[in-house]
Amino acid sequence: MDSVQHLRFDVAVVGAGPAGIAAALAASDSGKSVGLIDDNPAAGGQIWRGAHSAPQHSPARSWFDRLNKSAVQIVRGARVFHAAKGELAAESDDSAIQIIYGKLILTTGARELFLPFPGWTLPNVMGAGGLQALVKSGLDITGKRIVIAGTGPLLLAVAAYARKSGAQVIGICEQTTRPRMARFGMKMLLVPGKAAEALRFAYDLRDIPRWTDCWPVAAFGNRRVESVRISRQGQTSEIECDYLACGFHLIPNVELPRMCGCRLDNGFVDVNEFQQTSITGTYCAGEPTGIGGLELALVEGEIAGYAATNWEDRAKHLFAKRTRYQKVVRILKDAFPLRPELKNLARPDTLVCRCEDVPHEKLCEHGSWRAAKLHARCGMGPCQGRVCAPAAEFLFGWEIDSVRPPLYPVRCSSLAAIPSHPAPRN
């Protein structure tokens, strides 16, 4: 049987992206013991994946330097799969981990929304952020032809990154309309620091076609993607490519907050001005409270870290800064609503659940997510609906509200190692 580790922290922070790093450092200022727990092999989350070697003086590097000098204990490669009052259970490659905490800060980040269309399961059709994560993890895309499709500013960031990594970015297909995209650009210029970022993207992407009112209709290929058919302002055309990177903006990872019993509001974790959730002593920061990007995540994380260690004054000093970045949440929401045409991309035989290979036609027979799970096995595979549930929510308007332990598939020995209290009920 695997070993069991027992860890105890005054403050446990789950998720080592920017919000989690900022929260852990702020909490650590008080001298209390802080644990920063993350599933990935290294801290940084998605945006700072592989940024440990970022240039000196870059923001990422200075946060990592502070983290490395701090007393924060980083628990890497640990998937939290269960939560009970004052306690988390996690699993690493070789042990089960019991984490007892005084205060809990949830900084679980976001993932991409993927929408099914014919061919989307072909190898080399990836998330936009997914492709970027793989390149950051060492994938060589030199000379590869890449089409980037979906919605949101992440597409631009990924295009700029792919190009810098030597790929040939053939085009960016943005589903939103040109006026909305233009208004988005104007509004972002008013957010501190975003004008410089916008100019940098404009320069980096100067000779890459950027199409609006444009989305993927189908991907084709034999064992891997070879071409994509796109709809662009009502006309379809086919483009050859080596990779199709597709992401329809971000959705929050709220599985663990839900399991902890935190109240949600419109799919996001409901927090007060101190980033405290509906559960006293449990805080949440970053994308699970609203998709607002890096700067907002950092300041929310700091507020949560200070609030969790009873430094309300320090937290309050950051409220004004948070307000400045909170407007990004609204700007993003207004600019990139998903158009209804995207609901019609899946054909009857297009798979929606990729774990259990459940086609669209099998879901149409059911009236709810629960019925689809029970009768068609949709969302019953290893990803536990992380990919297909948000897609089904968009396609069918189903409410997705169930979460139960274990949050991830785990070894029986890890399940056996955790104390047997019941999880809090929603």
Place this chain on the structure above:
Amino acid sequence: MSESVSVRVNGKPVTVRAGATVAVAVLASGATCRASVTGQPRSPLCGMGTCFECRVAINGEPQQRSCQVLCEVDMEIEANG
């Protein structure tokens, strides 16, 4: 620390940069990660440990998410796409 790591994917030697994930080695080898329940070839979708499409066997241990594991010298990776 050396700048590259050599592993084997389905018995074939593959060299990737140090710090690269197993998913990267599988893609570099030309293999696909897994066969779906109806036998379709699959490879990474999310790149961040969420989608479970990149599962492979690593040193005989099945069902590992290859995007979350770093390559180590002489790792034996089995990708059954």
